[in-house]
Amino acid sequence: MMRLAVKMLMGDRLKYLGLLLGTAFAAMMIAQQGSIFAGLSAQTGTFIREIGDVDLWVMDPQVRFSEDAIALPETAAQRIRGVEGVEWAAPLYKGFLRCQLPDGTRTSLILVGLDDSTLVGGPTVMTNGTLLDLRRDPGILIDERDTNSKLALKHAGNRPIQVGDRLSIHDNDAQIVGTYRGSPSFFWDPVVYTTYSRALRFAPKDRNLMSFVLVKCKSPADIPAVKHRIESSTPYIARTGPEFEAVTREYILKSTGILINFGLAVGLGFIIGLIVTGQTFFNFTLDNLRYFAALKAMGVSAATLVRMVLVQVLSVTWIGFGLGMGVAALMGIYITRTDLAFLMRWEVVAFTGIAMLVVGVTAALVSLTKVLRLEPGIVFKG
Amino acid sequence: MTRSAADVTRGRPVAVRCRSVTKTYGSGQSAVRALRGIDIDVHTGELLMLVGPSGCGKTTLISVIAGVLDRDGGECTVLGEDFNKMRSDAKTAFRGRNVGFVFQAFNLIPTLTIAENVSVPLLINGHKRNAAVEQAKSMLSQVGLGTRVNDYPNRLSGGQQQRVAIARALVHKPKLLVCDEPTSALDHVTGQKVMELLRDVASSNDLSLVVVTHDQRIFEFADRIAEMDDGHIEQISGGLGHKVAEHPSESALT
Numbered sequence: 001m002m003r004l005a006v007k008m009l010m011g012d013r014l015k016y017l018g019l020l021l022g023t024a025f026a027a028m029m030i031a032q033q034g035s036i037f038a039g040l041s042a043q044t045g046t047f048i049r050e051i052g053d054v055d056l057w058v059m060d061p062q063v064r065f066s067e068d069a070i071a072l073p074e075t076a077a078q079r080i081r082g083v084e085g086v087e088w089a090a091p092l093y094k095g096f097l098r099c100q101l102p103d104g105t106r107t108s109l110i111l112v113g114l115d116d117s118t119l120v121g122g123p124t125v126m127t128n129g130t131l132l133d134l135r136r137d138p139g140i141l142i143d144e145r146d147t148n149s150k151l152a153l154k155h156a157g158n159r160p161i162q163v164g165d166r167l168s169i170h171d172n173d174a175q176i177v178g179t180y181r182g183s184p185s186f187f188w189d190p191v192v193y194t195t196y197s198r199a200l201r202f203a204p205k206d207r208n209l210m211s212f213v214l215v216k217c218k219s220p221a222d223i224p225a226v227k228h229r230i231e232s233s234t235p236y237i238a239r240t241g242p243e244f245e246a247v248t249r250e251y252i253l254k255s256t257g258i259l260i261n262f263g264l265a266v267g268l269g270f271i272i273g274l275i276v277t278g279q280t281f282f283n284f285t286l287d288n289l290r291y292f293a294a295l296k297a298m299g300v301s302a303a304t305l306v307r308m309v310l311v312q313v314l315s316v317t318w319i320g321f322g323l324g325m326g327v328a329a330l331m332g333i334y335i336t337r338t339d340l341a342f343l344m345r346w347e348v349v350a351f352t353g354i355a356m357l358v359v360g361v362t363a364a365l366v367s368l369t370k371v372l373r374l375e376p377g378i379v380f381k382g
Numbered sequence: 383m384t385r386s387a388a389d390v391t392r393g394r395p396v397a398v399r400c401r402s403v404t405k406t407y408g409s410g411q412s413a414v415r416a417l418r419g420i421d422i423d424v425h426t427g428e429l430l431m432l433v434g435p436s437g438c439g440k441t442t443l444i445s446v447i448a449g450v451l452d453r454d455g456g457e458c459t460v461l462g463e464d465f466n467k468m469r470s471d472a473k474t475a476f477r478g479r480n481v482g483f484v485f486q487a488f489n490l491i492p493t494l495t496i497a498e499n500v501s502v503p504l505l506i507n508g509h510k511r512n513a514a515v516e517q518a519k520s521m522l523s524q525v526g527l528g529t530r531v532n533d534y535p536n537r538l539s540g541g542q543q544q545r546v547a548i549a550r551a552l553v554h555k556p557k558l559l560v561c562d563e564p565t566s567a568l569d570h571v572t573g574q575k576v577m578e579l580l581r582d583v584a585s586s587n588d589l590s591l592v593v594v595t596h597d598q599r600i601f602e603f604a605d606r607i608a609e610m611d612d613g614h615i616e617q618i619s620g621g622l623g624h625k626v627a628e629h630p631s632e633s634a635l636t
Contacts, residue, residue, distance in 0.1 A: 001505050004494060011493020294489040297450050299478020299506045301471055376450040379485055380441045380562045380594075 001300070005308035006315050008291070009284065016316065018280045023320025023356060024327065026273020030266050030355050031328035034348040037262040039341030044252045045245035046185040047110075051092070051121040055223050056215035056238040058089070058230060063237075065248040067110075067187060069094050069211035072236065077213045079234050085226040087216045090115035093199040094211040096189065100168040103155040110191045111169065113199025121214055122193055128163050129178025134195055139177035140169075145339065146190040147179065169202045184339045186252065270355050277320075278363040281313050285367035289374065297376035305371055310364050317360030321353060397558055397590035398424035398447050402456035405442050416442040418613035419456065424558075429584050429591040429603060434610035440594045441562065443610070447592055448560045449477050461557055478506045482551030482589075484580075486563035488543045490535040496546045497522060497531040503554040521553040522546070525579060541572030545579065552583055559584070561593040565600055577603040 010016050047066050048057070058080055060070035080089040093113030100106050114122050114134070122131045127144045134141060142151060148160035161167075166175045174194070182191060194202070200209050215238065217226045223240065230238040239247065253259045285292070292305065300308075328344065335342040405417040416439045424430050424447070432440045445451035446458060449465040458464065461480055465473050482503070490499045500518035505511065519531045525545040527538075535543055544564060551559055561580065565573030577600045584591045593604070601607060609616045 001502075003511060004491075004498060004502070004505070007498070008491055008493050288491075290487070290489055291491045294483070294485065295502070295506075296474070297448070297477065297483055298503055299474055299476075299481075301474050303471075304506075377445045379450070379483070379489060380445050 002311045005311050009312040015284045019316045020320050022276030023317050024323035026269050027321045027324025028327045029269025031352040033265040035342050035344040038345050039343035042343050043186040043341050044249045046183050048245050054214045055217045057244050058213040058236045058238045061237045065251040071208035072210045073208050080213045083229050085222040087218045090120045090214045091210045092212045097170045102165050103153040105154050110189045112193050113196040116195045116197050123180035125181040127179045127181050133177040138174045140174045141178045141193040143182040144179040150190045172202045273359045281363040292371050293374050293379045297379045313364040314360045317356050321356040394425035396423045397426050398460050400458045403453050404455040424590045427588045428605045431604040431607045432594045438610040439613045444594050480557045482556035482559040484547050484551045484561040484564050488547045495532050500550045521549040525549045544576050559591045565597045
């Protein structure tokens with residue numbers, strides 16, 4: 001009977017197509033918006049992840065997210081080095097600075113100053129030059145993705161900026177000595193690396209300029225203990241990379257409203273799917289009511305009718321889900337070639353699947369209210 | 383030569399037995415008494431026609447006999463079972479095993495082939511799909527549609543569709559066949575052929591047939607004709623229009 005139930009539905013081509021399109025659109029919308037949200041959410045932690053092999057980030061207790069550096073005194077790194085269990089502690093500068101490109105184009109950038117001696121926290125994948133080139137004064141490294149976009153010379157025919165070009169960072173001369181391959185970030189400004197001492201030279205003068213202290217523990221097992229010692233013996237707090245990422249993500253999601261925006265988009269997809277699927281399937285049920293009544297009269301049990309309706313709606317929902325996910329994945333393949341965020345995590349797939357299941361079951365329930373209340377006697381009423 | 387109703391049914395076991403059956407739709411001032419004490423028997427191998435004006439209770443009576451509508455009062459047993467004493471699922475299963483239906487509007491599912499349509503009662507009774515379809519094809523051959531088994535209903539004429547409906551009603555070998563206006567959508571010649579088919583099936587399978595109809599042209603196929611009006615059976619006559627009694631006596635009932 002279940003096979004016939006599916007054939008009953010698929011034979012009504014127009015409604016079947018409508019159901020497929022409705023469910024596929026809903027699945028695509030939920031998966032695509034969910035994946036963009038997941039991508040953006042992941043991108044909020046790009047800077048923290050790219051700093052790499054660091055056990056703890058030490059910062060002012062009032063720091064709310066990775067771009068919200070509250071300067072520490074220059075003695076902070078020294079104090080941290082004195083904490084038991086710390087293998088090394090390196091200062092890190094991070095700040096938004098104005099800059100002027102060789103063609104006169106003005107823009108802003110995120111300047112990251114690495115510990116002069118160790119260059120710890122520097123980019124891991126260099127595409128032109130090496131990290132050690134930073135030792136050449138006044139060297140900076142830029143992201144190769146920015147050379148023909150964010151840092152392109154717009155007043156010089158959009159010529160890509162290149163190694164050897166000089167630019168002015170907060171009225172200080174800087175020269176590009178290499179390029180690295182970075183990952184897209186939630187924050188739009190290009191990220192430029194230099195040494196810590198040079199960053200202090202470029203940055204506006206202030207009493208304190210150290211943004212974070214990066215800490216490596218002697219043993220990974222010591223991390224909780226070292227974290228506790230730092231927090232109890234200094235006025236700072238220490239966060240592991242994942243902790244810092246989570247705090248940053250939470251702050252950005254709450255303060256920017258993107259959670260609400262994407263939630264609305266996903267909700268819209270869900271509601272459209274629910275309305276289109278529910279309405280179309282209900283119409284299908286109404287059109288077939290006399291056949292359901294005939295089946296009931298001929299001896300099809302209520303349980304079998306429930307199964308038939310569920311199989312009908314869930315089969316089309318399942319296929320629509322597959323189509324929608326396929327379209328979303330194709331869009332994702334295109335999007336991931338750009339700087340736009342897209343991350344189709346398994347949670348997104350699972351959430352979309354559950355949402356479509358809810359759509360299908362709801363549509364089935366609406367139709368079942370008609371089918372189950374059906375009196376088989378209506379088959380004799382013409 | 384004419385036959386009395388008693389002649390027609392003599393010696394045949396009773397398949398359906400109704401006594402003082404009542405049915406009322408609605409309540410209070412809007413109540414409609416559709417059946418006002420029906421007494422009738424249907425015998426094995428008999429073709430009984432229910433005739434009468436619209437609204438006289440024919441459809442209600444056939445619905446009660448087929449077990450798709452509960453009566454309010456009286457007694458009614460079908461193949462020895464009382465539907466009102468059965469649970470809903472047992473009643474549904476009983477219908478699936480023992481009752482065949484031929485509807486006025488055919489009610490063939492348009493998106494299934496006619497073989498698939500005919501296989502439905504077998505699937506309901508738990509047959510495997512392939513075996514059910516093969517049996518359905520064989521049944522379709524018996525009604526003269528063996529070459530059309532993979533066609534969809536909308537490719538067939540009205541008469542052919544009704545033959546498919548009859549094949550569907552018979553494929554699981556029911557003991558009672560209820561037909562609602564089986565010829566109303568058909569022209570005279572096709573209607574005659576459909577009735578011949580039903581007549582043959584009833585007599586060769588010891589099947590009890592109850593046919594609701596307005597179509598006087600098919601009265602000749604009835605073993606007995608029960609004329610209804612206003613929820614009563616006014617008279618029961620033998621086939622070929624023989625009048626038995628103005629008010630049915632016990633002998634006329636049987």
